[in-house]
Amino acid sequence: MLAFHALYRALKMTVFRKISLLMLLLFTAIYGVGAVLYVQQAQYDIGRELAAVSGVAQSLGAAETLPPDVVQSLRHMRPTQGSGSAVNHEVPFWFASIVTGERAFEVVNGWRIDPADEVEEVWEGFVLISASYAVGMVLCFLALFWMVKQGVRPLTELSSAMAAVADGCLASRLPSQRVMELDTLAQRFNHMVLALENEQQTVSRLLNELLQLQDREREHIARVLHDDLGQYLTGIRAQAKSWVYDPELNERQKQQARDLAGHCETVQRHFRHLLQDLHPLAMEQLGLAGAIQHLAEQWQHLSGLNCQLTMDEHLADMSGEQQTHLYRFLQEALNNVSRHANATCATLAVTLNAGELHIELRDDGAGTDNFPEKAGLGLRSMHERARCLGGRVRFLSKVGEGTKIQLAVPLHPSCAFGSLL
Incomplete structure (x- = not known):
């Protein structure tokens, strides 16, 4: 054959x-x-x-x-x-x-x-x-x-134009031809590419709106859980602890109260992790740099893997929507390392250079030679969040050499402030 x-x-x-x-x-x-x-x-x-x-x-x-x-x-x-x-x-x-x-x-x-x-x-x-x-x-x-x-x-x-379209460049157009049949073919190709470009813009806009809606729904659910269920758990735990010191209860009832308080504390701990996944409250309290550091520490604690974080002292002043996209991008990337990479450690670098925010995540996992072919929903969401940030993302992987993810987000000169390490 x-x-x-x-x-x-x-x-x-x-x-x-x-x-x-x-x-x-x-x-x-x-x-x-x-x-x-x-x-x-x-x-x-x-x-x-x-x-x-x-x-x-x-x-x-x-x-x-x-x-x-x-x-x-x-x-x-x-x-x-x-x-x-x-x-x-x-x-x-x-x-x-x-x-x-x-x-x-x-x-x-x-x-x-x-x-x-x-x-x-x-x-x-x-x-x-x-x-x-x-x-x-x-x-x-x-x-x-x-x-x-x-x-x-x-x-x-x-x-050449079809190859450019296959590579994702939908701005390719054919010039007018002097032969009528060829000119008809060129015009039909241009109309087709224009239709594809419009469809891609529509799909990208819908995906962006879907991601924003998803983030807003997550934020709403997180706030409702924090304000309602969180308060109930706090009240139950406080009530259980007060029973421990109630003289009218016997030792068996006091032990049950201690166990109930301990269960409430466990539920609250998992509850906080759930709220952090739904909506990064740490970003509102600590800012982008603090949220990234908290994310790395939380991922290291939950996955049991080592995460070496290198980050500039001052990051760009980004909008809330941009910070959410960037945080979710890093969250999905770290989750992929713990789920699929079979790695023992990861290295995350967040730096500012030449008016761009550069992010690089490496792992020492198994790697793969057909990484793009295995793209799932998580990778597609990462691509879309990178597009919403106006950035460029690259996935580099090779069997036995782990995986490297690079993201470059262009920033306005006025967005960077302070000195870099």
Whole structure:
């Protein structure tokens, strides 16, 4: 099967090569047919010329009776006592043999009938026609190359534009073409890309609104749980602790009160983790840098993995929505490390450099060679949050070398303040 695919790729040619090969075969066939017809005509002409010369030789007297200048001026006739054949050595032997048919030269009335002059003329004509044919063929191939190049250029532009669209660049457009059919194709392609661009903008806007709605719902649920259920748990725990010091209760009832207070404390601890997942209250209280540090510490405590955090002393002053997107991005990235990476530690670096906020998260996990193909909902949400931040995200992973996630968020110069470590 692999050999078949290799042979198929080897047989695949460009349009110009295919047309050139067909044209070469056609020119060769025409040249071959023309050469055969030319040789047949030459053989007929030489035979007719020799027949005429034989008649002349019979009417003439012996060569010795004629003046030498007359003998030298005669064509196709040589005295038998002369130097023999006068065939030009510049004429190839194979060509002379073909056109003369390797016939023995006749001797008539003391004259040898020799078609050397006629063969030379035929050869010169053959060379001239062949050279003209070759020049015409070269000109045809040059014209063919130019025409194919002009015809294939729109297809090459279309292929490049389609490759750009496949890479996510929906701003690619084809210019107008001078050929009506190609111009129609280019316009339809531009309309298709425009429709895709509009659809992508719509989907991105809906995803952004969905993420914002999700964050608002999480915030609402977190506040309701904190204000209502949290207060109830606090009250129950306080009541249970007060029973411990009630003199009217026996020791068994006091122990039950201690157990109830301990259970309430456990529920409250998990409750705080749940609230932190639903809405990062630490960001409102500690700011972005404090929230990131708290997130790293909480993830390290819950996952049991080591997290080495490196962060600049001052981060950019971002809007609440941007901070939420960035926090959720880091939260999802750390959760992926603990769930899927099989790592023992992670390294998180948050720095400001050249007007951009750079984030890099590394782990020492198993890694994978087809990381984009395994993209799930979490990775898609990370891509969308990076897009909402106007940033660029890269996922680099290799088997045995772990995974690295890089995020670069451009910032306005006025957003950065303070000095960097």
